[in-house]
Amino acid sequence: xxxxxxxxxxxxxxxxxxxxxxxxxxxxxxxxxxxxxxxxxxxxxxxxxxxxxxxxxxxxxxxxxxxxxxxxxxxxxxxxxxxxxxxxxxxxxxxxxxxxxxxxxxxxxxxxxxxxxxxxxxxxxxxxxxxxxxxxxxxxxxxxxxxxxxxxxxxxxxxxxxxxxxxxxxxxxxxxxxxxxxxxxxxxxxxxxxxxxxxxxxxxxxxxxxxxxxxxxxxxxxxxxxxxxxxxxxxxxxxxxxxxxxxxxxxxxxxxxxxxxxxxxxxxxxxxxxxxxxxxxxxx
Amino acid sequence: xxxxxxxxxxxxxxxxxxxxxxxxxxxxxxxxxxxxxxxxxxxxxxxxxxxxxxxxxxxxxxxxxxxxxxxxxxxxxxxxxxxxxxxxxxxxxxxxxxxxxxxxxxxxxxxxxxxxxxxxxxxxxxxxxxxxxxxxxxxxxxxxxxxxxxxxxxxxxxxxxxxxxxxxxxxxxxxxxxxxxxxxxxxxxxxxxxxxxxxxxxxxxxxxxxxxxxxxxxxxxxxxxxxxxxxxxxxxxxxxxxxxxxxxxxxxxxxxxxxxxxxxxxxxxxxxxxxxxxxxxxxx
Numbered sequence: 001x002x003x004x005x006x007x008x009x010x011x012x013x014x015x016x017x018x019x020x021x022x023x024x025x026x027x028x029x030x031x032x033x034x035x036x037x038x039x040x041x042x043x044x045x046x047x048x049x050x051x052x053x054x055x056x057x058x059x060x061x062x063x064x065x066x067x068x069x070x071x072x073x074x075x076x077x078x079x080x081x082x083x084x085x086x087x088x089x090x091x092x093x094x095x096x097x098x099x100x101x102x103x104x105x106x107x108x109x110x111x112x113x114x115x116x117x118x119x120x121x122x123x124x125x126x127x128x129x130x131x132x133x134x135x136x137x138x139x140x141x142x143x144x145x146x147x148x149x150x151x152x153x154x155x156x157x158x159x160x161x162x163x164x165x166x167x168x169x170x171x172x173x174x175x176x177x178x179x180x181x182x183x184x185x186x187x188x189x190x191x192x193x194x195x196x197x198x199x200x201x202x203x204x205x206x207x208x209x210x211x212x213x214x215x216x217x218x219x220x221x222x223x224x225x226x227x228x229x230x231x232x233x234x235x236x237x238x239x240x241x242x243x244x245x246x247x248x249x250x251x252x253x254x255x256x257x258x259x260x261x262x263x264x265x266x267x268x269x270x271x272x273x274x275x276x277x278x279x280x281x282x283x284x
Numbered sequence: 285x286x287x288x289x290x291x292x293x294x295x296x297x298x299x300x301x302x303x304x305x306x307x308x309x310x311x312x313x314x315x316x317x318x319x320x321x322x323x324x325x326x327x328x329x330x331x332x333x334x335x336x337x338x339x340x341x342x343x344x345x346x347x348x349x350x351x352x353x354x355x356x357x358x359x360x361x362x363x364x365x366x367x368x369x370x371x372x373x374x375x376x377x378x379x380x381x382x383x384x385x386x387x388x389x390x391x392x393x394x395x396x397x398x399x400x401x402x403x404x405x406x407x408x409x410x411x412x413x414x415x416x417x418x419x420x421x422x423x424x425x426x427x428x429x430x431x432x433x434x435x436x437x438x439x440x441x442x443x444x445x446x447x448x449x450x451x452x453x454x455x456x457x458x459x460x461x462x463x464x465x466x467x468x469x470x471x472x473x474x475x476x477x478x479x480x481x482x483x484x485x486x487x488x489x490x491x492x493x494x495x496x497x498x499x500x501x502x503x504x505x506x507x508x509x510x511x512x513x514x515x516x517x518x519x520x521x522x523x524x525x526x527x528x529x530x531x532x533x534x535x536x537x538x539x540x541x542x543x544x545x546x547x548x549x550x551x552x553x554x555x556x557x558x559x560x561x562x563x564x565x566x567x568x
Binding site: 016023050067260263264 | 547
């Protein structure tokens with residue numbers, strides 16, 4: 001299947017992009033997380049999105065999702081682990097399948113979690129964000145999985161089938177359903193070290209795990225880590241006034257493009273990104 | 285009185301700017317036209333502003349105005365005829381008074397009416413947009429008033445007191461309540477000609493009026509004509525991603541900054557402009 005527009009992220013920017021793509025009769029799909037827009041979910045009261053007086057964030061979130069659903073947009077929760085720009089289309093690597101899309105709109109918001117020191121230095125050299133994709137490289141090796149939620153258990157169990165030693169460092173509360181040969185450490189990673197290749201994961205307790213592979217299971221990855229060659233500007237995706245990035249056919253909207261981290265800004269940018277993507281589709 | 289933020293325009297961008305300024309506890313006032321956002325008023329159905337499913341444009345317009353009113357924002361219809369950047373504040377010339385504002389946000393939308401050929405060449409040299417301001421220069425002279433609505437009658441009557449000859453060319457349906465010494469022409473201006481100074485207004489009928497002054501009464505003037513030195517980009521106000529123009533303290537949002545001419549884009553930009561203005565206020 002080849003989509004016309006793939007949207008990564010199901011917050012206000014992503015949903016706004018999707019309804020605007022639909023309004024232009026484009027084939028669009030949204031890839032999101034289980035709880036779309038946690039920031040909105042937590043907002044006590046919102047008074048500065050024109051049209052809604054003193055509304056609870058979670059109520060507005062529900063209204064947004066309902067609006068999208070009424071136009072046939074239901075976010076898929078199979079998260080995207082890598083994006084490969086292929087010239088006139090994008091190859092998107094999901095956990096369960098690969099898909100192709102002619103254009104892509106990234107609306108993944110801001111990640112509160114900064115990468116660990118060393119994490120980015122060893123991407124592809126021991127650090128991976130997709131066990132399903134890379135497990136085969138770690139047969140008979142020592143691996144650790146650091147997971148933000150229980151879906152990491154599936155990943156660690158898969159690795160435990162192949163690896164010589166397997167550790168699991170959950171960053172959420174248990175119980176954990178992992179195989180007997182997986183050692184669970186209730187600890188916190190603080191640094192990744194190595195030389196040419198990843199060698200150690202240093203933990204808060206002081207313990208140092210000597211490993212060949214370190215898999216991160218994050219609910220949503222920072223876009224900069226999933227699209228090679230994407231230009232950033234102070235950790236935000238660099239966009240122009242049309243929400244175009246440096247990669248043709250790739251657009252971005254919302255918090256991921258920079259401050260202010262605000263609802264109306266995100267919704268407006270989502271609209272612009274969708275209309276720019278629609279315009280781009282007409283030229284290819 | 286010196287305002288913190290003056291907003292010109294009461295469409296979605298202007299109202300969004302105003303509610304966001306209020307949310308930041310800034311003193312703000314909106315100067316608009318009688319019918320805020322005629323484009324929204326006319327829209328049959330809107331489906332691409334996140335949160336509202338299949339809503340009539342005019343219903344949404346009413347909701348927007350109500351939201352603004354709930355926060356104490358009621359647009360003033362005394363229109364702004366000129367803006368003078370004074371360094372650390374702006375002097376705004378209204379028809380009825382002058383006001384000062386530390387920052388200014390222009391959200392006047394796109395004007396469907398293009399200027400007449402020659403109109404812009406003679407601004408300050410015979411062409412004026414404010415009879416109240418400039419009437420005194422035309423004692424004993426020949427003047428014409430071209431008006432988009434009945435408020436032009438007040439202006440032509442004022443001029444008729446001073447001028448030697450006065451014509452009135454209404455661009456709306458009568459009856460017209462003008463003095464006996466005003467000649468009403470139900471015609472259409474097509475061109476302004478002259479040399480160093482305005483000399484003639486050419487009408488569609490072929491008639492040529494030899495005049496010293498030509499006053500336009502328009503409901504809302506294009507921003508480029510009211511702010512000297514404002515940089516444009518293809519007839520739109522040039523802004524950066526913070527909605528800042530080339531003049532410090534002056535911001536713009538909505539259709540006036542360029543395409544797409546869309547609701548969500550306008551609302552988002554209005555928010556950004558207000559937050560940028562608030563930030564600017566903290567630095568002066």
